[in-house]
Amino acid sequence: MNESDLPSFLLDGEEIPFTPGQTVIQAALTAGHYIPHLCYHPEFVPHGSCKVCTVKANGRPAAACTLPAQAGLAVESDTDELNDLRRTLVQMLFAEGNHFCPSCEKSGNCMLQALGYDLGVMTAGFRHFFPDRPVDASHPDILLDFNRCIFCKLCVRASEEVDGKGVFSLTGRGIMRHLIVSAESGRLADTDIALTDKALEVCPVGVILRKHVGFAVPIGRRRYDERPISAQALDDAPRMMEPKHG
Amino acid sequence: MAEGRIRVATASLAGCFGCHMSLLDIDERLFELLEKIEFDRTPLTDIKHCGPCDIGIIEGGCCNAENVEVLREFRRNCKILVALGACAVTGGLPAQRNHLDLGACLSEVYLTEPGLVNGQIPNDPELPLPLDQVHPLHEVVKVDYFVPGCPPSADAIWKILADLVAGRTPRLGHGQIQYD
Ligand code: SF4
Ligand code: SF4
Ligand code: FES
Numbered sequence: 172m173n174e175s176d177l178p179s180f181l182l183d184g185e186e187i188p189f190t191p192g193q194t195v196i197q198a199a200l201t202a203g204h205y206i207p208h209l210c211y212h213p214e215f216v217p218h219g220s221c222k223v224c225t226v227k228a229n230g231r232p233a234a235a236c237t238l239p240a241q242a243g244l245a246v247e248s249d250t251d252e253l254n255d256l257r258r259t260l261v262q263m264l265f266a267e268g269n270h271f272c273p274s275c276e277k278s279g280n281c282m283l284q285a286l287g288y289d290l291g292v293m294t295a296g297f298r299h300f301f302p303d304r305p306v307d308a309s310h311p312d313i314l315l316d317f318n319r320c321i322f323c324k325l326c327v328r329a330s331e332e333v334d335g336k337g338v339f340s341l342t343g344r345g346i347m348r349h350l351i352v353s354a355e356s357g358r359l360a361d362t363d364i365a366l367t368d369k370a371l372e373v374c375p376v377g378v379i380l381r382k383h384v385g386f387a388v389p390i391g392r393r394r395y396d397e398r399p400i401s402a403q404a405l406d407d408a409p410r411m412m413e414p415k416h417g
Numbered sequence: 418m419a420e421g422r423i424r425v426a427t428a429s430l431a432g433c434f435g436c437h438m439s440l441l442d443i444d445e446r447l448f449e450l451l452e453k454i455e456f457d458r459t460p461l462t463d464i465k466h467c468g469p470c471d472i473g474i475i476e477g478g479c480c481n482a483e484n485v486e487v488l489r490e491f492r493r494n495c496k497i498l499v500a501l502g503a504c505a506v507t508g509g510l511p512a513q514r515n516h517l518d519l520g521a522c523l524s525e526v527y528l529t530e531p532g533l534v535n536g537q538i539p540n541d542p543e544l545p546l547p548l549d550q551v552h553p554l555h556e557v558v559k560v561d562y563f564v565p566g567c568p569p570s571a572d573a574i575w576k577i578l579a580d581l582v583a584g585r586t587p588r589l590g591h592g593q594i595q596y597d
Contacts, residue, residue, distance in 0.1 A: 265507075269513075269515075269516070270507075270596075271507075271509070271510060271512070271513055272503070272567070272596035272597040273503055273509070273510060273567035273596075273597045274510060274513075275597070278596070278597040279597070284596055284597075287594070287596065288591065288594045288595070288596075289591075291588075291589075291594065292594075293506070293562070293563035293564070293565055293589075293594065294500070294506050294507075294553075294555060294560075294563035294565070295506075295507060295553075296555070298556055299507065299508060299512070299515075299553065299556070301508075301512065301515035301516055301550060302516065303516035304516075390597070399591050
C-alpha cells in the first residue's frame with residue numbers, strides 16, 4: 172500500500188499515516204515522530220501504566236500507547252501542558268523509589284534517567300520516600316535491585332510471554348505496589364531464570380542486572396550519552412511503512 | 418562591597434567538595450566571572466558567616482543539625498538559592514543510609530566494627546548531631562534552582578552562573594543535565 176492511500180490523523184498539526192490496528196504511538200514512531208513514553212515497548216502488548224505518553228486526542232487526555240489510531244483524530248503531544256504533566260510523572264517516580272544514579276549500573280542506559288534529561292527534570296521536587304527495599308543478590312549471575320523498579324511490568328510480561336517462565340509478578344496496590352519473585356522462598360536463586368532470558372533485556376531501569384559486568388562502558392559512550400532518548404526511540408521504532416516501490 | 422558586583426556565597430554541607438572542585442574546573446572563565454562577582458562566605462574566602470548576597474550556592478544535602486543551620490542562614494541572606502549537585506538535589510550517596518536506623522549505623526561504625534578497640538560513639542557537645550535521615554535541600558528550605566550531577570560538569574556550572582549573573586533564568590541544554 173502507498174503511504175498516500177493510508178488513513179491518517181493529525182499529530183501536533185502534522186499528518187501521520189497509519190495502518191489500521193496501529194496505536195497512536197506506533198504510527199507516530201513509525202512516521203518519525205517521537206511521543207515520550209516509558210512502559211511502552213515495541214515488542215509487547217501495551218500496558219498503559221506509566222501515563223508518560225499521555226496526549227490529548229480531540230481534546231481528551233489518553234495514553235498514546237493504548238489509543239487506537241483513527242482517521243481524522245487531532246492529537247496534541249508536544250505542548251507545555253502535556254510536557255509539564257510528563258515531568259511531574261517522572262519526578263514522582265524518582266521520589267518514590269531510591270534512585271542514586273551515581274552508583275547505578277544502569278546509569279547512561281536508563282530510560283527513566285534519559286527521559287528526565289530530555290524533559291529537563293532538574294529535581295524530583297517532592298519529598299523523597301526513601302523506601303526500604305532490600306536487594307536480592309541470591310542468584311550467582313543476576314542481581315535484583317528493587318529500589319529502582321517503576322512497575323512497568325515489562326519483565327513480568329517478557330518472562331511469561333517470551334521465556335515461558337513467569338519468574339516475576341507485581342503485587343499490592345497503589346503505593347504498596349511492588350515486584351516479587353515467583354518462588355516459595357521469594358529468592359531469585361530459587362527460580363529457573365537464565366542469563367539468556369528476555370526478562371533481563373527489557374527492564375528500562377536498573378532493577379534486573381547482570382552481575383560481573385557493571386560499569387563496563389565508560390561515561391560518554393553509553394546509550395543515552397550519545398543521543399537523547401527522543402532520537403534513540405525513533406531509531407529503535409519499527410519502520411514498516413517505508414515507501415514500497417512498485 | 419565593590420560597586421555593582423554580584424555577591425555570591427557558597428558552602429559544602431553533606432557533600433564531598435566535588436561540586437566545588439567542578440566549579441574551579443571552569444578554569445580561565447573564573448577570571449571573567451570574578452570581574453562580575455565577589456565572594457562572601459565560601460570555602461575559598463574562609464568567611465565564616467553568610468551576609469546579604471545575591472546568589473547562594475549550596476553543595477551537599479543536610480545530614481546534621483549544623484547543615485540545617487547553615488542552609489537556613491543562606492536562605493535568609495541570599496536572594497537566589499541554588500542547589501548544586503546530586504547530594505543537594507536528591508540527598509545523593511549520603512542518603513543511602515536513609516533506610517537504615519541511625520543508632521545501628523553509629524554502633525556498627527564506632528562499636529562493633531571488627532578491629533575497633535575501646536570504640537565509643539562520639540558525643541562531644543561541639544559536634545553537630547546527625548539527623549535521622551539525610552535530606553535534599555528543598556525538603557528544608559525553598560530552593561530556586563537545581564543543578565543535578567555528581568558533580569555537575571564545569572560547563573553546566575558555568576552556564577548556570579553565566580545565566581544568573583546576566584539576570585536570565587538559568588537553563589541547561591542536552592548533555593548538560595546529568596544525574597551521575
Ligand atoms: S534506574 Fe535509572 S534513574 Fe534509577 S538510579 Fe539507575 S540510572 Fe538512575
Ligand atoms: S523490574 Fe524493571 S521491567 Fe520489571 S516491572 Fe520493575 S521496572 Fe519494569
Ligand atoms: S508508555 Fe503509554 S502508559 Fe506508559
